Amino acid sequence: MSSTTVSPHAAIRVDGLTKRFGRTLAVDDLSLAIPAGEVFGFLGPNGAGKSTTIRLLLGLILPSSGTATVFGVPASDVRRAHRLLAYVPGDVALWPDLTGAEILELLARTGPGVDARYRTELVRRFMLDLDKPAKTYSTGNRQKVALVAAFATRAELLVLDEPTSGLDPLMEQEFRRCVAEARERGQTVFLSSHQLTEVEAVCDRVGILRAGRLVEIAGIPELRRLHRTTVEVGYHGEEPSFVDVPGVVEVERLDRSRLRITLSGPPGPALRVLARADITTVSMREPTLQEIFLDYYGENAR
Template identity: 70%
Template sequence: MHASAPVPEFAVHTAALTKRFGDLVAVDDVTLTVTPGEVFGFLGPNGAGKSTTIRLLLGLLRPTSGTARVFGVDAGDVRRAHRHLAYVPADVALWPMLTGAEILELLAALGPGIDTTYRAELIRRFDLDVDRPAKTYSTGNRQKVALVAAFATRAPLLLLDEPTSGLDPLMEREFRRCIQQARERGQTVFLSSHQLAEVEAVCDRVAILRGGRLVEVDRVEELRRLRRTVVDVTYRGVAPALDDAAGVTDTQQLDRNRLRFNVAGPPAAALRALAAAEVVAVSMREPTLEEIFLDYYGGAAR
């Protein structure tokens, strides 16, 4: 009896991954890990290096330095690495004379196996007419073909690069359902996106890429805590004395009896200041992932 092969510790592992194009450094010393079964968000605006990183993971580009591995296999060993993955690009190109059904069969034959029952369900859910030739498909329908092919595969890793471009809101909801079902099956999802609400809704952890460099990797809820709590206060009489309260920043007087401020870290000092005033109403909220993301980019991103 043969011992089973050990399961790799990481679905994706990059170490000091760097890619230069002449004087341009597109990916700069990126080190990250994605564990099997995780839904991992990869965030950044156009030009941040997201797609270049994915092309390095796919073995379509060779790194200038550093390494990229997929389930323990060097990404440059394309034949072996691609046994573990399915890929959806941002701009899907299909064989124009083949029908959607023929393309799905071709992609199934090339990949690591397919769940045909689930594929038929996805075709219905994405409202995809597979009897038409691909040359008649809109951008959204081309995207649907790629998504159906990827989600129906048994590949342990789904590499999705801006996968919902061209989809309407109803189809985006189906996409999120598919991500959840992939997680339940134990598949790993690497989702590159600039749609922050999408990433916030489906991902376990998020990496933020800026100018080719990682500026943060953490769980979504931890990223929120790294920033601040936004507090709105309505009061009577004298305003709360917040000037010396630890962690309070950016106090704004909204009108005569309303103010807003941010709290970083424990809120005890701010709460004591509020308790000493005649407060009528208080609302507190965590920042969205979009607000956190904009903090990294400042005025340039705005």
């Protein structure tokens, strides 16, 4: 597989990026830097501003204020910026009368270069029939064509917007392998997704967007430490006391010999209390990214 040539600039940099559509504020003063070689997850529900942000990064629309660059090139300079990136939308539209093979060849000629051997491997791995015209393809197969074209490219940046829409679980696993391989080649991946387990599995950091504003940006472990952890314990004898123990948010008595402790932050102080008690069982559960996400948006997001 070929390696990409990595620019000294941040792969993506946005400063004060804002976009209004009439009275609607779609993206609100967004600032973000994504270094080259990172897999960055971009999360948010419908209407949060994710797609608008991607359209701004692709130069498809212009900001009301602020700036966006791709490896130092203004996103609005589409001709230059698009030489550095490949894009997969969530709903892929293909030329209906061209075969899959013809479409991949056309995209290869118009894009930033392709590793032909790797492309052939990807076609096999995604079990894609290239001899059929695109108008006969299912949603999943159209998505596969776009993914093969993007992952086979030598583009320094891959912008993936809901890229596994229409894929079955087996192909989703293949997608994750491809993201890992892109990282190994030094490519940067900007992944916008509702598949939170997918983001959790492949991303180095995530940003959570709410109503056009970035409400958090951190690594997966860092995000988890910001949120609550549940510990359930069984015990003999005297009930352990968690009065004034740092990080203990709530203690719930499940029955005469079991407690559920809710923690915020590092669990060390609570675990030291448990170490002094006669504990028979213990289980600790970190929040999933799904639960962290719902924390930001409240019960209405459910």
